[in-house]
Amino acid sequence: DGGITQSPKYLFRKEGQNVTLSCEQNLNHDAMYWYRQDPGQGLRLIYYSQIVNDFQKGDIAEGYSVSREKKESFPLTVTSAQKNPTAFYLCASSTRIELFFGSGTQLSVL
Amino acid sequence: GQQVMQIPQYQHVQEGEDFTTYCNSSTTLSNIQWYKQRPGGHPVFLIQLVKSGEVKKQKRLTFQFGEAKKNSSLHITATQTTDVGTYFCAASNSGYALNFGKGTSLLVTP
Numbered sequence: 001d002g003g004i005t006q007s008p009k010y011l012f013r014k015e016g017q018n019v020t021l022s023c024e025q026n027l028n029h030d031a032m033y034w035y036r037q038d039p040g041q042g043l044r045l046i047y048y049s050q051i052v053n054d055f056q057k058g059d060i061a062e063g064y065s066v067s068r069e070k071k072e073s074f075p076l077t078v079t080s081a082q083k084n085p086t087a088f089y090l091c092a093s094s095t096r097i098e099l100f101f102g103s104g105t106q107l108s109v110l
Numbered sequence: 111g112q113q114v115m116q117i118p119q120y121q122h123v124q125e126g127e128d129f130t131t132y133c134n135s136s137t138t139l140s141n142i143q144w145y146k147q148r149p150g151g152h153p154v155f156l157i158q159l160v161k162s163g164e165v166k167k168q169k170r171l172t173f174q175f176g177e178a179k180k181n182s183s184l185h186i187t188a189t190q191t192t193d194v195g196t197y198f199c200a201a202s203n204s205g206y207a208l209n210f211g212k213g214t215s216l217l218v219t220p
Contacts, residue, residue, distance in 0.1 A: 033207070040119065042198060042212035043153070058207065090152060098143065098155035099200075099208060 003027065006091050006102035012110050013078065013085055021076045021105045023091035031094040032074040036060060036087045037104075043090065049074055078107060085109060114142075114201050116211030124219050129186040131214035133199035141201065142175060142182045143208065148195040156184075189218045 004025045013019045025032065031050050035043040045058030049068040063082025068074055074093075078085045086108050092099040115134045123129055133142065141160045145153040157166055159175035159182060166173045172185045186193055196215045200208040 035210070040212065042116075043200075043210040045207055045209065048207050056207075059209075097158055099145075099153070101152040101154070103152050 004102035006105050011107045014110050016080045018079050021089055023074045024072055025093045027093055029093035033092045034076045035090045038087050114211040120215045122217045123189050126188050129189050131184050131197050133182045133211055135180050138179045139201045143200045144184055145198045146195050191218050194218050
């Protein structure tokens with residue numbers, strides 16, 4: 001079954017802790033993305049990667065980091081520098097037209 | 111990134127009524143996409159519009175791209191409870207990264 005898998009579905013972060021959200025795709029897409037969704041704010045772009053070993057900052061990259069060591073994987077680390085991390089995080093991959101989204105990770109702060 | 115403004119933020123209709131959401135940009139767009147997110151779900155691609163003045167239909171949904179390629183609309187005829195969700199427009203000037211509007215949340219009462 002082709003698609004995008006995000007894990008975990010729910011994640012809790014303690015003060016000062018870094019956490020990593022997983023995103024894996026088997027669609028053979030070159031491009032992958034991370035978006036943050038807050039209620040009433042739509043989707044805001046955090047990072048994107050057009051090809052392995054390359055990625056670019058989006059509009060709200062501060063406090064986040066990514067890696068793209070494999071075509072299938074694009075993990076997002078929410079660092080302790082991100083002071084307001086509570087949000088719904090969506091990973092996506094893309095043909096040159098549409099985005100395919102994973103089912104998301106809800107991150108909350110303890 | 112490319113800014114798109116979407117109105118209204120919320121819309122509550124009776125089943126059978128029509129619904130329209132609008133997406134506006136201050137600059138010319140190369141294309142525009144529409145996505146639907148059901149409550150608790152992830153965004154799903156509906157359509158892409160590319161040409162000036164383009165009109166596309168999907169059953170009860172009609173999508174339009176303005177002549178100046180600065181605005182777009184999604185119209186649903188005779189809403190059903192299955193239409194409930196948030197509708198997003200998204201645009202990019204070029205390249206891979208899409209910027210999303212804040213979305214219009216549609217509630218349909220039976």
